[in-house]
Amino acid sequence: MNVSIVGSGYVGTTIAACLADLGHEVVNVEIDQDIVDAINAGDAPIHEPGLEERIADHAGTRLRATTDYGEVRDTDVTFLCLPTPSTEDGSLELGPMRAGAESLGGALATKEDDHLVVVKSTVLPGTTEEVVGPILEAESGTQVGEGLELAMNPEFLRMGTAVSDFLAPDKVVLGTTSDDAASTLRALYDPILSSEETDLVETDLREAELIKYANNAFLAAKVSLVNELGNVAKEYGADAYEVLEAVGLDDRISARFMRSGLGWGGSCFPKDVDALRAGAREQGYEPDLLDAAVAVNDGQPRRLVDLLADHVDLEGARIAVLGLSFKPGTDDVRKSRALDVIRRLDERGARPVAYDPVAIDNVRERYPDLPAAYADSASEALEEADGAVVATDWPEFDDCSFAGMARRVVVDGRRIDVDAADLEVYEGLTW
Ligand SMILES: NC(=O)C1=CN([C@@H]2O[C@H](COP(=O)(O)OP(=O)(O)OC[C@H]3O[C@@H](n4cnc5c(N)ncnc54)[C@H](O)[C@@H]3O)[C@@H](O)[C@H]2O)C=CC1
Numbered sequence: 001m002n003v004s005i006v007g008s009g010y011v012g013t014t015i016a017a018c019l020a021d022l023g024h025e026v027v028n029v030e031i032d033q034d035i036v037d038a039i040n041a042g043d044a045p046i047h048e049p050g051l052e053e054r055i056a057d058h059a060g061t062r063l064r065a066t067t068d069y070g071e072v073r074d075t076d077v078t079f080l081c082l083p084t085p086s087t088e089d090g091s092l093e094l095g096p097m098r099a100g101a102e103s104l105g106g107a108l109a110t111k112e113d114d115h116l117v118v119v120k121s122t123v124l125p126g127t128t129e130e131v132v133g134p135i136l137e138a139e140s141g142t143q144v145g146e147g148l149e150l151a152m153n154p155e156f157l158r159m160g161t162a163v164s165d166f167l168a169p170d171k172v173v174l175g176t177t178s179d180d181a182a183s184t185l186r187a188l189y190d191p192i193l194s195s196e197e198t199d200l201v202e203t204d205l206r207e208a209e210l211i212k213y214a215n216n217a218f219l220a221a222k223v224s225l226v227n228e229l230g231n232v233a234k235e236y237g238a239d240a241y242e243v244l245e246a247v248g249l250d251d252r253i254s255a256r257f258m259r260s261g262l263g264w265g266g267s268c269f270p271k272d273v274d275a276l277r278a279g280a281r282e283q284g285y286e287p288d289l290l291d292a293a294v295a296v297n298d299g300q301p302r303r304l305v306d307l308l309a310d311h312v313d314l315e316g317a318r319i320a321v322l323g324l325s326f327k328p329g330t331d332d333v334r335k336s337r338a339l340d341v342i343r344r345l346d347e348r349g350a351r352p353v354a355y356d357p358v359a360i361d362n363v364r365e366r367y368p369d370l371p372a373a374y375a376d377s378a379s380e381a382l383e384e385a386d387g388a389v390v391a392t393d394w395p396e397f398d399d400c401s402f403a404g405m406a407r408r409v410v411v412d413g414r415r416i417d418v419d420a421a422d423l424e425v426y427e428g429l430t431w
Pocket residue numbers: 006007008009010011012029030031032035081082083084096099100103120121122123155156157158159267268
């Protein structure tokens with residue numbers, strides 16, 4: 001099938017390379033010339049395991065990129081993989097979606113054959129039908145159902161495992177309003193759907209849109225519940241990891257997403273939970289449980305710093321912060337809990353010295369005013385430190401030597417595998 005993908009960030013680039021791998025002809029339409037050049041040169045514009053090889057294999061044959069929206073006319077289906085960030089108050093910002101839909105609609109105005117537009121971005125219920133559809137109709141001069149079809153197909157991939165998550169998902173959700181759109185998407189995904197491990201969910205647009213938010217809200221709230229239980233466990237002097245490992249044996253609950261600690265960050269959970277809360281309020285519903293999930297999450301960095309302050313006088317103290325990315329395996333630092341820990345340490349007079357194997361450049365670029373110094377290695381950050389906190393569970397921290405610290409006090413927000421025998425103090429946030 002001939003496929004165009006508008007927006008070539010984490011999602012757009014990953015699915016373009018994977019769909020090319022499945023045998024489709026794919027073109028990425030992207031406004032950033034550097035990304036276009038990278039893909040056409042066979043290079044991955046983002047770091048994801050398995051992506052580089054796939055782009056190198058298919059660039060110039062089944063995969064190419066362009067800034068020219070006109071190229072969508074040579075394709076049968078277009079996926080919109082545009083950003084859906086939050087506004088200041090947490091609600092959904094649809095500017096990039098509107099702009100992309102306008103350009104796409106304009107390009108489709110001179111296409112003679114039918115076209116299917118699929119919203120892949122995470123958008124609140126009603127957006128595909130009430131925002132994207134009318135813009136496409138106005139710009140293309142074609143009505144939905146009369147040569148223009150609309151679908152919504154949310155994406156559940158995770159950063160760091162994006163390629164394998166896309167190619168072997170638990171489920172594919174197809175929100176459609178016509179049999180034609182549904183059968184086109186089933187054919188496109190056929191190699192993925194033929195796996196017994198992957199369920200197919202066929203539904204309407206609104207349900208597809210909400211399934212994505214419900215999925216992320218459930219996972220974020222699960223981690224917040226795990227963190228609250230972890231905080232209670234700590235107060236009782238119990239080990240939350242032992243407790244929750246047992247709880248996870250109940251298959252109604254599941255053992256996954258049971259790691260308590262510093263909480264959730266990243267470009268997705270915070271923005272999607274905020275958009276759903278804002279959307280619910282707009283509909284007249286108070287999302288108390290989601291509010292509480294955010295409050296628990298926001299409290300964890302403070303608890304970590306309080307715990308450290310029980311053992312170290314923070315005023316003037318050099319504190320090593322191990323990890324800056326929002327989770328291991330990525331250089332993404334958006335809404336990383338580590339940033340909050342650093343700001344709180346600074347507010348309490350400490351001197352944070354941070355180390356991360358891949359994310360320091362990103363922090364410097366995005367948060368130039370973050371009150372931290374940076375080290376080139378964990379041992380450099382730990383040298384002469386009066387205390388250390390673990391903010392990201394990078395595997396290399398398991399082998400850290402704390403010998404060079406002025407005081408060997410470590411507070412762990414992620415339960416890494418530390419040899420605590422040589423430490424003066426080792427405290428887990430929830431154990
Ligand atoms: N990053 C992730 O792990 C996941 C993200 N999502 C959702 O997918 C959507 C896209 O997310 P990401 O790929 O992470 O965003 P991103 O920010 O990495 O990529 C978006 C791309 O769109 C391009 N762009 C912006 N306006 C454009 C326009 N008018 N025309 C063409 N290109 C344009 C940008 O230059 C950028 O390269 C969001 O709704 C997000 O919530 C869903 C599942 C996973």
